[in-house]
Amino acid sequence: FPRYFLNSLIVSVAITLGQLVTSTLAAFAFARMNFRGKNFLFMMVLGTMMIPSEILLIPNYVIMSRLDWINTYKALTFPSLAGALGIFILRQHFMTFPQDLEDAARMDGCSRLRFLISIVLPNSKPALSAVSVFAFINSWNAYIWPLLATRDDTMRTIQVGLAAFKDAQ
DSSP: OHHHHHHHHHHHHHHHHHHHHHHHHHHHHHHHOOOTTHHHHHHHHHHGGGSOGGGGHHHHHHHHHHTTOTTSHHHHHGGGSOOHHHHHHHHHHHTTSOHHHHHHHHHTTOOHHHHIIIIITTTOHHHHHHHHHHHHHHHHTOOHHHHHHOOSGGGOOHHHHHHHHHHHO
16 A cells, blocks of 8 residues: 555656646747747647547557556656646636736846746746646546556556455455
8 A cells, every 4th residue: 555655646746747847838838929820739739628538548558568668657657747727727827927027027138938937937826736736636546547557566556556455355
């Protein structure tokens, strides 16, 4: 049981941090930058929310097995490092910052990345907290993917381990 708990903690923290980084950068690009196809790409990201996760199980498993990552932390974390929900929440929040604030920062010599790190992120703690909670809970409660991606008891997460304990009775 302690090993299952540790595995779940490692996987959930890694996925949460990964989703925070990827969602923040993608959301900032969608909210504050202008590039060709921005709206189309954002609609594609939102469209991925409509795809049931069960449909991606076989392609993800094939990719992980070809990379020889089955039964590793990489297999448990990499497929979940980006999330459309986090991108959507953060994009909507980043769009609330006035353009004048970014213009003033740029006049003071602030780059876009510096604007994101120094001004946007410190003022986005509630949105970042919401994304963190959603990512952590979803990764902690994951059952099907950790069941498929692990073979040994030493790599199983707590949800898979509890199911194994239940079935052992």
